[in-house]
Amino acid sequence: MTNTRRGFLQSAALAAGVAAGTPVQGQVRPPGAPAAAAAADGPVKPASEVQVPKMKFGDVEISRLIVGCNQFYGYGHYNSILGTMMKEYYSPERVCEVLHQCNRFGINAHNWVDVPRARQDLERFQAEGGKMHLIVQGVGDPASLCQALKPLAIYHHGEFTDRAYHSGELASVKEWCKKARQTGAKVGVGSHNPEVLAQAEHEGWDVDFYAGCVYYRTRSVEEWKKVLGGELLEMQGDAYLQSDPPRMYKFIRQTSKPCFAFKIMAAGRIDNRGAEQAFRTAFESIKPIDGVFIGMFPRVKDEVRENAERVHRILAGA
Numbered sequence: 001m002t003n004t005r006r007g008f009l010q011s012a013a014l015a016a017g018v019a020a021g022t023p024v025q026g027q028v029r030p031p032g033a034p035a036a037a038a039a040a041d042g043p044v045k046p047a048s049e050v051q052v053p054k055m056k057f058g059d060v061e062i063s064r065l066i067v068g069c070n071q072f073y074g075y076g077h078y079n080s081i082l083g084t085m086m087k088e089y090y091s092p093e094r095v096c097e098v099l100h101q102c103n104r105f106g107i108n109a110h111n112w113v114d115v116p117r118a119r120q121d122l123e124r125f126q127a128e129g130g131k132m133h134l135i136v137q138g139v140g141d142p143a144s145l146c147q148a149l150k151p152l153a154i155y156h157h158g159e160f161t162d163r164a165y166h167s168g169e170l171a172s173v174k175e176w177c178k179k180a181r182q183t184g185a186k187v188g189v190g191s192h193n194p195e196v197l198a199q200a201e202h203e204g205w206d207v208d209f210y211a212g213c214v215y216y217r218t219r220s221v222e223e224w225k226k227v228l229g230g231e232l233l234e235m236q237g238d239a240y241l242q243s244d245p246p247r248m249y250k251f252i253r254q255t256s257k258p259c260f261a262f263k264i265m266a267a268g269r270i271d272n273r274g275a276e277q278a279f280r281t282a283f284e285s286i287k288p289i290d291g292v293f294i295g296m297f298p299r300v301k302d303e304v305r306e307n308a309e310r311v312h313r314i315l316a317g318a
Helices: 005-015 080-089 092-104 118-127 142-149 158-166 170-181 194-202 221-227 245-254 272-285 303-316
Strands: 054-057 060-063 065-067 109-113 133-138 153-156 186-191 209-213 259-262 291-294
Touching: 060 065, 065 092, 065 303, 092 118, 092 303, 109 118, 133 142, 142 153, 142 170, 153 158, 153 170, 153 209, 158 170, 158 186, 158 194, 158 209, 170 186, 170 194, 186 194, 194 209, 194 245, 209 245, 245 259, 245 272, 272 291, 272 303
Parallel strands: 065 109, 065 291, 109 133, 133 153, 153 186, 186 209, 209 259, 259 291
Antiparallel strands: 054 060
16 A cells, blocks of 8 residues: 555545546545645545435434444454454544545445544544444443433444343343433334344334344354254354345234334455445445445455445445
């Protein structure tokens, strides 16, 4: 990877069949390029010609592609090496650059989680003029989170929902949702298991939406043994079965409430050859009022542009 932003853009332009030196709109600066390089390359247009289609969520319109947060803070769901690479790449500046680039493609919603540095990065992005509707993964007291962030929505973090389910304490998740209702934000519950979300639906929980991982990666040891005929996998928490997505998509289609599907790319296990079909399957399998959380890691290629163009192509037929 080149050491200057201009060199990086020239390489990207050549790869796309464009004359060398023509700016490629929306490209994030490569590692090592100073922030001042942006001014030297001329102003960046405020919006791309490609805009991600939107949906109504409550009283606002949000993009159907919602930028995720896992990659920003090293949660690669692959191995510790990839997680470390993500942490090293994603300085506060780069987090903000990706969020600004998302804005240029019409992505105006962010799946956010309260981990170290996340609040500072968000405040920096907002101070630079960036705007995102926050859909917060709720961990801990929802009242304090909502008071500090004023999010559009908050939902019970799927990892913790599934732990409660396995320990027979799902009622505590329902109580959390009741507390979240008092904040004024839209309230949801997340899970990696469609049966958990189906139970909440059947019991009539007071929630506005669901967030469902299309891969049930939080199976208990007993569940994995049942699926695998008594065998166990290494790294059970990050095993992805190809038979899982249809089950979550079925739940999402059956509920009348808005849903957000996530990990549609199996946390990077689906490569470029299968990306188009994974996105197409996702959007064809959910309702028009549903969205998709997608994390971005543009270290090798311009994933923000690529994902935005792909979703625009699928949903707008362009």
